[in-house]
Amino acid sequence: MDRIPILRMGQFLLVTIQVDLYDRLALDLEADLVKMVSKTGAKGILIDISAVSIVDSFMGRIIGNIGVMSKLLDAETVVVGMQPAVAITLVELGLPLKGVYTALNVEKGMDLLESKIQVIEDEIDPDDDFDADNT
Amino acid sequence: MATDITKTFKKKHAAILERWMKNQLADAGLREDLMSNEDLRAESDELISALINSLNERNLDNVDSGDFDHVVEILSGISISRARQGFSPRETGLFITSLKEALIEVLQEEVTDMKEFIDISVKLNRLMDNFSIIVFETFIKGREEVILRQTDEIAEISTPVIRVWDGILALPIIGTLDSARTQVVMENLLIEIVESGSSVAILDISGVPTVDSLVAQHLLKTVSATRLMGAECIISGIRPEIAQTIVHLGIDLSGIVTKASLASALQYAFRTLRLEVRKTIIKRTE
Numbered sequence: 001m002d003r004i005p006i007l008r009m010g011q012f013l014l015v016t017i018q019v020d021l022y023d024r025l026a027l028d029l030e031a032d033l034v035k036m037v038s039k040t041g042a043k044g045i046l047i048d049i050s051a052v053s054i055v056d057s058f059m060g061r062i063i064g065n066i067g068v069m070s071k072l073l074d075a076e077t078v079v080v081g082m083q084p085a086v087a088i089t090l091v092e093l094g095l096p097l098k099g100v101y102t103a104l105n106v107e108k109g110m111d112l113l114e115s116k117i118q119v120i121e122d123e124i125d126p127d128d129d130f131d132a133d134n135t
Numbered sequence: 136m137a138t139d140i141t142k143t144f145k146k147k148h149a150a151i152l153e154r155w156m157k158n159q160l161a162d163a164g165l166r167e168d169l170m171s172n173e174d175l176r177a178e179s180d181e182l183i184s185a186l187i188n189s190l191n192e193r194n195l196d197n198v199d200s201g202d203f204d205h206v207v208e209i210l211s212g213i214s215i216s217r218a219r220q221g222f223s224p225r226e227t228g229l230f231i232t233s234l235k236e237a238l239i240e241v242l243q244e245e246v247t248d249m250k251e252f253i254d255i256s257v258k259l260n261r262l263m264d265n266f267s268i269i270v271f272e273t274f275i276k277g278r279e280e281v282i283l284r285q286t287d288e289i290a291e292i293s294t295p296v297i298r299v300w301d302g303i304l305a306l307p308i309i310g311t312l313d314s315a316r317t318q319v320v321m322e323n324l325l326i327e328i329v330e331s332g333s334s335v336a337i338l339d340i341s342g343v344p345t346v347d348s349l350v351a352q353h354l355l356k357t358v359s360a361t362r363l364m365g366a367e368c369i370i371s372g373i374r375p376e377i378a379q380t381i382v383h384l385g386i387d388l389s390g391i392v393t394k395a396s397l398a399s400a401l402q403y404a405f406r407t408l409r410l411e412v413r414k415t416i417i418k419r420t421e
Contacts, residue, residue, distance in 0.1 A: 080365060084325030087363040088318075096359040103365035104332055 004029045006036050011043040012113060013075075018051050026062040033066055037073045043120075044113035045070050048106055050081025060095035067099030076101060076116045080109035140195070140255055143245045144187045144238070151237050152176075152183055158233035162226075170220070182209050182234070195258045210266060211273040218277025231270050235263040294320045296327040303404045304333045305397065307372075309342030317353035321360055334366050335404040339397050341372030351386040358391050367392070367407065371400035 002025055007014040013036055015029070033045060047063070067077040077100045090097065101116070103109035144151065156176060185206045194200040210231070217227045239256055246252040294316070297305045306324050310316075324336060338357065343350065354370060361368035371394040373381075381388060394400040405412060 079363075082364050084322060084329060084360075084364065087325055087360040088321060090363055091356045091360045097363060102363055104328065104334060105365075108334065108365065 003032070006032060008036075008040055008042070011117065012110075013037065013040070013042045013045045014048070015045065016048045016051075020052060020054055021059055021062075023058055026059055030062055030066055030069070034069050034073065037070050037075050042075050043117050045075055045077045046106065046109050046113060047077065047079050048081050048109075049079060049086070050083065050105075052086060053083060055086050055089055057093045057095065060090050060093055060097065064095065064097050064099055067097065071099060076113060078103055078109040078113050080104065080106050139192070140242070141187070141191050144190065144241070147241050147245065148183065148187060151241050152180055154237035154240055155179055155183070155234050158236055159230065162229055162233075178213060179234075182206070182213070185209050195255070195262060206266070207269055210270055214270045214274040215277040218274045219281060224271070224274060227270060227274050228267065231263065231267045235260065235267075238263070290316055290319055294323050296323050298327075298331055298333070299337070299401065300404070300408075300410070302331075302333045302408055303335045303337065303401070304328065304331065305337045305339060305401075307339040307342060307397075311345070312343060312350045312353050314349075314353065317357065321357045324357065325360060325364055328361065328364050328366050335407055336361050336366055336368045337397065337400045337404060338368060338370045339372040339400070340370060340377070341374065341397070343377075346377045346380055348384050348386060351381065351384070351388070355388075355391070369394060369400045369403060371395070371397050 002019070004015060004017060004019075004025065007016075013033070015033065017029075019025075021029070036042070037045065045066070047066070049063075063079060067079075070077050079097065079100050080103045082102065101112055103112050156179060159175065159179070160172070189202040189206055191202070194202045213230070214227055217230075238259060242252065242256060242259070246255065293309055294306070297307070299305045304324070304327055306320065308320060312320075324338075327333070328336060338354065340346070340354070346354075358368040358370070369392045370388070373393055373395060392403065394403060
């Protein structure tokens with residue numbers, strides 16, 4: 001059975017969708033990704049959909065779900081390389097993918113993820129210092 | 136004895152053409168700049184030949200007869216080409232009505248019996264009037280084609296996507312936004328975002344006369360699509376009246392960055408891209 005590979009790269013997980021997603025494949029991807037996030041403790045997910053030319057409302061919802069689910073597991077999701085036609089379709093379907101970040105290409109997507117992680121770490125660091133001072 | 140009008144017209148072919156040309160040339164509004172006299176004569180001759188050849192006693196009062204198919208074809212061709220060349224309806228109408236006059240004049244000379252003359256001319260009148268209607272129908276159709284083509288062209292031309300800076304696109308929208316136009320605008324913008332790898336797009340609506348809820352919805356769609364592509368979209372050029380309308384209509388634009396002018400939108404874009412525009416201080420050397 002087909003599976004979409006999930007690659008681990010440091011704190012991040014990389015998913016490159018090279019085929020047109022059918023429903024079963026998308027559902028499996030959703031389940032695999034969530035499991036992978038909890039197993040590896042990844043801080044970010046990057047989904048490259050530059051090769052996807054057709055989406056339907058189900059696909060749009062799955063991508064949105066992945067964003068919300070990984071957020072619950074403390075990981076940010078960035079969708080990169082969306083084609084103009086796909087973007088128009090999703091907007092027409094009324095699915096603006098609120099839970100996920102977007103970027104133009106993989107490079108910008110990685111930058112965005114790193115900056116998000118950076119921000120989170122910066123927020124945490126002062127607390128750590130504060131605790132250290134107290135003890 | 137009834138006059139055979141077919142024979143009469145055949146015999147008088149040259150005379151009809153001369154009279155018709157005279158009638159057409161007599162009109163002060165003749166557009167010699169659009170069409171030379173030779174072309175006009177050739178066109179007229181072709182039409183008369185076709186008409187005389189298809190005309191006979193039986194079909195004189197029946198314009199739907201298949202005999203006239205060739206005539207109708209020529210007429211349609213002429214009036215469509217005139218519509219494209221920019222002739223006025225009056226000039227095109229004159230083309231066919233002056234033929235009627237020429238035919239009646241010739242008929243008047245040839246037919247001596249008053250009753251018969253009236254009979255034939257009534258039928259001829261009806262036939263020529265039907266031809267006039269055909270001419271006008273095709274003329275208007277031709278004009279409509281021209282208008283439709285121009286509308287398409289305007290829609291294409293009027294949505295340029297400008298690269299203002301490395302990574303910043305501007306899209307000034309001029310004129311009313313409807314669904315079809317929004318589609319074109321959105322597609323052009325998204326394609327350009329991919330091509331140029333820009334991360335900020337500025338949508339300038341200072342040229343949009345009115346914003347109603349539909350236009351606002353179209354704008355929101357464009358902004359969401361841009362966001363999905365991974366770029367940020369700023370709406371600029373919101374005039375005070377438009378701000379009022381938006382609030383009165385209860386449209387929620389709170390999720391979108393809006394700026395009053397293109398300049399402030401550009402400034403915001405620079406800040407997002409961490410760019411800085413500075414005035415250089417020239418140190419005067421003594």
